[in-house]
Amino acid sequence: MSDVLLTVRDLRAGYNDTEVLKGVSLTANRGEKIVIVGPSGSGKSTLLKCIPLLIKPWAGEIILEGTIVTHEPDNLRKIRSKIGFVFQQYTLFPHMTLLRNVALPLEISKGIQRREAEQKALSVLTRLGLGGLASKYPLELSGGQQQRGAIARALAIDPVLLLLDEPTSALDPELRYEVVETLYEIAKEGRSMMIVTHEIDFAEAAADRVVFIDDGIIVEEGDARQVLEHPKKDRTERFLRRLRAGMRK
């Protein structure tokens, strides 16, 4: 039996009166790499943000390692510090160096002493090829370096699950490459990941599973290659065709 890491059950969420997620259920196994695709406004980013309760769902359950996240408001901080999150942009804190960005969460959430936290931060940065930039401030770095720094910060807390919300979408095409490279490296390490992205090549090469979301529901999910190459639903096929056409432009 596979080891279930995360269960999302009948999740509903939205903003004001608009329902964005209309009942989404999903299971992620430990070590699994899931790519979520879908048109903009389909609810994929909302789904990702609901997992650490950055958005409070209207209904449904989120279960991480057997703990019902949605029922544990007192343990929320502890649960959140087990999940790494990388946003499209503005993830790093601009007023502190890259090293401090990575070390601060270790000090705050894990209670590690500053010296030790900074040593660990530096080793994570070095592993991602950012060691030489540790003393730089985020806005002194390129967009690609910033996103890799954000990934380093998310990894430093040693999360059981890494969530990435369109980590390359705000970047110029020539800067995406280095971020995708980093994603490949992390994928190889065997960490559980859920990533919302339009990087179809990455999904094909590195994902175990692809989930296609449209209009707040999961239209299709399954083995990455099967969904991407032989989608069963018309909606999936149409979306992928449009996405690939856009990429070639």
Next chain:
Amino acid sequence: MEIERFLFEIIPYILEGIPVTLQLTIYSFALGLILGALLAAARVLARGPLSVISRVYIEFFRGTPLLVQIFFVYFGLPAIGIKLDAFTASVLAIGFNSAAYQAEIIRAAIKGIPEEQFLSAESLGMTTGQMYRFIVFPQAIRIATPALVNEFVALVKYTSLASIIGVAELFRKAEYMVAFTFRPEIYLFAAAIYLAICIPTSQLSKILEAKYAIPGYRRALV
């Protein structure tokens, strides 16, 4: 008017008003900053009654004349048994008024921080207190600095209203001397002193911005 009298009697007398003007400004600015931060916090963080009270406060103090507020504190409060000297009444009235403006400055600064910064802090397991201390405050204070310095400069000038209830600050002293000598050009001298205080203070904003600029942040803040 002999030049000696101007140099050795009138000027020193008016200059004595400078410390009073500065004290009025600094005390009321400090009161406004503390109260303004609380009001901004109530508007940003609280829901329900606290947020509404904060909004009503801000609208009231921005929507009524400062002079009326000074009169209310100095002449109105004694009716309910609170009697204040003119200096204290002025500091309170100007401070209460400035709080409304400073609250809006601070609130706008917090709103100017991208949402991802808040979500990142939350996603890293920070408490609301830690988020404000480590992430929001250091960025908000940088965004707010030019506007807060502006507000300080505005207060330097607004304190002249305290002359009306008899605080012996710069303008009041100039008025005395005009009454004595019938030489209205003394007002020009008073205006020059206000200028001499305000211009360097405005420059302070640029110095602070440069000193605490976030490296790599090239976009001008003003």
